[in-house]
Amino acid sequence: ARFNYETLTDLKVYREKVLEWCRLLADQGLGSMAYPREFGGGGNMADYFAIMETLSYHDLSLVIKFGVQFGLWGMSVYSLGTEKHHRKYLADIGSLKIPGCFAMTETNHGSNVKGIETTATYDHSKQVFVINTPYPDARKEYIGNAAMHGRMATVFAKLIIAGKDYGVNAFIVPLRDENGNTLNGVTIGDCGQKMGLNGVDNGTIIFTDVVIPKENMLDKFASVNDAGEFESPIPSDNRRFFTMLGTLVGGRIGIPRSSLAAAKSGLTIAIRYSDTRRQFGPEGGAEVPILNYRMHQRRLMPLLARTYALHFGLQYLTSRFLSRTENEMQEIEALAAGMKSYATWSARDVLQECREACGGKGYLAENRIGALKNDTEIYTTFEGDNTVLMQLVAKNRLAEFRKAFGKMNAMGMISYVYENAKTAIAEKNPIITRKTDDAHLLDEVFHQHALEHREKTTLASAARRLKKLVDGGLDGYDAFNVAQHQMLDVARAWLDRIIFEQFTLAVNNASDTKIKQALSQLKQLFALSVIEQNKGWYLEDGYMEAVKTKAVRKMVNQLCWDIRKDAVPLVNAFDIPDQLLSAPIATV
Amino acid sequence: ARFNYETLTDLKVYREKVLEWCRLLADQGLGSMAYPREFGGGGNMADYFAIMETLSYHDLSLVIKFGVQFGLWGMSVYSLGTEKHHRKYLADIGSLKIPGCFAMTETNHGSNVKGIETTATYDHSKQVFVINTPYPDARKEYIGNAAMHGRMATVFAKLIIAGKDYGVNAFIVPLRDENGNTLNGVTIGDCGQKMGLNGVDNGTIIFTDVVIPKENMLDKFASVNDAGEFESPIPSDNRRFFTMLGTLVGGRIGIPRSSLAAAKSGLTIAIRYSDTRRQFGPEGGAEVPILNYRMHQRRLMPLLARTYALHFGLQYLTSRFLSRTENEMQEIEALAAGMKSYATWSARDVLQECREACGGKGYLAENRIGALKNDTEIYTTFEGDNTVLMQLVAKNRLAEFRKAFGKMNAMGMISYVYENAKTAIAEKNPIITRKTDDAHLLDEVFHQHALEHREKTTLASAARRLKKLVDGGLDGYDAFNVAQHQMLDVARAWLDRIIFEQFTLAVNNASDTKIKQALSQLKQLFALSVIEQNKGWYLEDGYMEAVKTKAVRKMVNQLCWDIRKDAVPLVNAFDIPDQLLSAPIATV
Ligand SMILES: Cc1cc2nc3c(=O)[nH]c(=O)nc-3n(C[C@H](O)[C@H](O)[C@H](O)COP(=O)(O)OP(=O)(O)OC[C@H]3O[C@@H](n4cnc5c(N)ncnc54)[C@H](O)[C@@H]3O)c2cc1C
Numbered sequence A, B: 001a002r003f004n005y006e007t008l009t010d011l012k013v014y015r016e017k018v019l020e021w022c023r024l025l026a027d028q029g030l031g032s033m034a035y036p037r038e039f040g041g042g043g044n045m046a047d048y049f050a051i052m053e054t055l056s057y058h059d060l061s062l063v064i065k066f067g068v069q070f071g072l073w074g075m076s077v078y079s080l081g082t083e084k085h086h087r088k089y090l091a092d093i094g095s096l097k098i099p100g101c102f103a104m105t106e107t108n109h110g111s112n113v114k115g116i117e118t119t120a121t122y123d124h125s126k127q128v129f130v131i132n133t134p135y136p137d138a139r140k141e142y143i144g145n146a147a148m149h150g151r152m153a154t155v156f157a158k159l160i161i162a163g164k165d166y167g168v169n170a171f172i173v174p175l176r177d178e179n180g181n182t183l184n185g186v187t188i189g190d191c192g193q194k195m196g197l198n199g200v201d202n203g204t205i206i207f208t209d210v211v212i213p214k215e216n217m218l219d220k221f222a223s224v225n226d227a228g229e230f231e232s233p234i235p236s237d238n239r240r241f242f243t244m245l246g247t248l249v250g251g252r253i254g255i256p257r258s259s260l261a262a263a264k265s266g267l268t269i270a271i272r273y274s275d276t277r278r279q280f281g282p283e284g285g286a287e288v289p290i291l292n293y294r295m296h297q298r299r300l301m302p303l304l305a306r307t308y309a310l311h312f313g314l315q316y317l318t319s320r321f322l323s324r325t326e327n328e329m330q331e332i333e334a335l336a337a338g339m340k341s342y343a344t345w346s347a348r349d350v351l352q353e354c355r356e357a358c359g360g361k362g363y364l365a366e367n368r369i370g371a372l373k374n375d376t377e378i379y380t381t382f383e384g385d386n387t388v389l390m391q392l393v394a395k396n397r398l399a400e401f402r403k404a405f406g407k408m409n410a411m412g413m414i415s416y417v418y419e420n421a422k423t424a425i426a427e428k429n430p431i432i433t434r435k436t437d438d439a440h441l442l443d444e445v446f447h448q449h450a451l452e453h454r455e456k457t458t459l460a461s462a463a464r465r466l467k468k469l470v471d472g473g474l475d476g477y478d479a480f481n482v483a484q485h486q487m488l489d490v491a492r493a494w495l496d497r498i499i500f501e502q503f504t505l506a507v508n509n510a511s512d513t514k515i516k517q518a519l520s521q522l523k524q525l526f527a528l529s530v531i532e533q534n535k536g537w538y539l540e541d542g543y544m545e546a547v548k549t550k551a552v553r554k555m556v557n558q559l560c561w562d563i564r565k566d567a568v569p570l571v572n573a574f575d576i577p578d579q580l581l582s583a584p585i586a587t588v
């Protein structure tokens, strides 16, 4: 018993501090930035994302608590509710007068959120809903703001009317009174210490016959009419639910932008340190900055390039979202899901490498890489698990593909493959597959073609594979599962191409020639790194021969070497205030 | 100012707890297990390693504190000192009566430890050494046991006699009195909160004219004689220092074995959970265990195979070390450096993947994956930074290569390459490079050849490259730097082959046919995963053609699928007590 594990961090202090920080920001009007002006908001969604990203240079528990309150809780009321809800709640949410939660996930249903089992049973005689957790493992879990501060929650539950299940809908449910005491029928648990984000009070919620008035149903997409009957403009429960989720896609923009900021912080710390840290040197000579070592450049420069690439990629995602029209929604949802996954995985890799690149110094809390890594660690899981999201992205790509070719019949497939082969044929002649001169390797047209070719080919080959599996007797569900690995390739290849294109546009738009030159090199490194990572694929496909992939590797080395000279200015350009960066090893 | 960062964990409580744990273990005689019986020890080095590994199923701060005290501190006295030191200190170190440190690293010199600047100046008139930190950044840094509990330290310092520098030597230096107060001239700092291992009190030490008696020099490899002159059987300062380091290679066995245990814990938690956690399912059907998903298998099964492979690889390292003879030392040092890097990087990857594979549950402290990851995070850095160690491994391989071919002249090189080409020629004929039948793909001979071929070819090509660079006018230091990336490939390819061979031996030695069958499949997966990861290389080299690498991918999928069925028994075979595993999601 003396060997028992113990938990030693004072969660309470940290959580209160983060709440206080949120208050200070709310007082400045930052919390309600995204809400319409008529409800006390700033009416500026773009600024809301910028706030999420900028706050991420400071403390990530703050960002997530802020996001739960003003994003998830507030925006769910805004997007799923109607004017009566907006009028009643939005101002108080934006001012943090009503701290609240977004209670979707349950212990037994995380990724498969459609399967949640909490019930909201309508009682027409009393004009109320009764909320229930049918069994312990159907409790709400991981809910931010639940363990301590939340007074209300948007609760997702299956609507039951007269014994009939109308699918998942959303309801405003009070959790605590003004003194913070939990209300009757509400049982809260504390998720306790986590790997990171310990300033956020995640908790579990069990509902036992919790009664809420009828008006608490967030009724934009479905409602119960005066006769006590279910009504919705979207008849399919499934489609309605995914439409509801679609309106919440903003969260999938805030998270990757936050992860981008964390990656930038990590790179700024690691690159500044690596530029000054000296270790080893030629016999008798002075010691050399570790960033002069080829291996160290290889470890950090491609990640710097990717982080720049994502900067432009996420700007693109944001602007697509802000200017969205109804019929673009499916594409934008796929884009958000994909970019969220790509960016958060990238931040994971970046911060891991930064930790190691700083040696022992990278392990000390004062240098903040550990906190950045541990806090963003869960970004790959929440707001949708990346592996699951990437499959949705691939399915969306396949759907687009199918649209383009009508029913995915054999002839359509074959002719597509043939067309693709024809356009690829020019690039697949030995002169191109073996072309290794510098000008070609650095050519943006080569990069674009290579990325497009991989995008198209992986997509067509996944489609072919799926068709074969289905023709062979598997149902769709099983066929997708067998091809999961390919599905991820399809999604990745699509995202690589889009991000590259956005990087290209950004370079073209740069007016300062020096900046243009520096960005252009980073873009080349980004493209060639992606190609190098996938060189096995390109060789298998015949798009490149060995001489060429070897030349790509050499060119990546060369670019790492060249960019190393600009590395410190390039991270300084992120313009993170030293006070927020705070790491002693990053001070110059 | 209200936004300042704050540190919230109570380090003091945790550190005291870990010290108490060490006391309990020392009382059982576990601390002195490796020391000779005549000095109160257990005389059993093999058991010492087993203790390090087994303790790693519990708390890793404990393992590291234990290793600092009984391994680094005690074994440095044992290996670098002579009988007078053994008699005076070993029993008290083993019983934890004298907590102590191993003080090598300095702020300005970590990897390049030969460059440390602390001085030990001999004063013949007083028969003492005076220890000094010449300037602040030459302070000892990260020293385990220094911040709170260490009463003495093995301090590495440049020996100065009559103004002449005799290179780095080791000295026993008292730090604190029996009440724990630091002694005159000793200034201790606290490294504070770290990303992990917060139960270990790492600190900095500055020495200001600290006087120690002459007998405190650990004088196995060098001493000051009665005339006050330097004496050593090894005249070169450089060689002497590396000989001293060589005697400490045991630390490079304890760490990878500890990381192996952590990886096993992580896999046991993640695989048991994935076997029971259900999410999604066919339309209308029951939900499916996530480990049934192909992608999930892909994420975990190859890591399970690699962890088994490393189990046997590290047993091999240990037995080579325990039965070492003088003239094997260089090889064993390279093996230890390489295995340490391979195993700790692998644990990093395993624990990262396990965290993500468990979704939100993997983020909760109660499930321990976070602690396992953060505590072992520094394993890739301490006891020698992996990137630096892998270069040493490669240099050792190149030295062996050179030995085999006399002076690395062009003719020798060419004929080696020719020979290698000849043996490869049989395998490079189109029948083999395109061979894709199952029997061949699963054939151990194919695996062994493929791994050997990569090992030999990367080595020869690195040698060729270096020769070219040197012929082109670079000095050796620069040439090695330019080729760093290749150096890592050389080291990795060597280790892959060795680990595979040890896995093969283990399979052959298994008597139970069912176990043999299960291990054999894991071994196939290990080999094919390595080949798949390097498929770009194999294609570039011409050792395989596209049809074959594609077939390898399919076979990896198939093996993941097949092994999935045994996955739970395979982690249960690690036999980690549930009480130590402790994670609620791992209980079955
Ligand atoms: C700190 C934190 C804060 C959170 N805050 C909130 C909140 O405020 N409100 C809220 O509602 N929720 C919240 N969540 C929940 C979060 O959204 C879920 O954790 C997430 O949706 C994943 O669900 P899960 O944890 O159940 O993982 P699971 O769905 O169980 O997934 C586990 C693993 O299985 C894999 N997997 C699952 N299905 C498949 C498949 N079909 N194919 C292949 N692999 C598969 C996944 O890739 C994953 O690696 C939070 C979670 C955490 C940890």
Ligand SMILES: Cc1cc2nc3c(=O)[nH]c(=O)nc-3n(C[C@H](O)[C@H](O)[C@H](O)COP(=O)(O)OP(=O)(O)OC[C@H]3O[C@@H](n4cnc5c(N)ncnc54)[C@H](O)[C@@H]3O)c2cc1C
Pocket: A277, A279, A280, A290, A293, A294, A295, A296, A356, A357, A358, A359, A360, A361, A363, B068, B072, B102, B103, B104, B105, B107, B109, B110, B111, B112, B141, B142, B143, B144, B194, B197, B202, B378, B381, B382, B383, B384, B385, B386, B387, B388
């Ligand atoms: C928790 C902890 C406990 C420790 N305990 C002890 C202890 O008890 N006693 C003790 O003496 N020491 C201890 N150490 C120190 C540890 O051994 C050093 O951190 C380690 O040797 C690495 O040195 P460094 O941190 O200075 O990294 P650096 O040497 O500064 O390395 C930083 C980065 O540069 C890279 N790099 C360096 N040289 C090259 C090169 N030539 N080519 C390419 N890349 C290069 C490395 O790969 C690394 O990523 C401890 C450290 C920590 C963090």
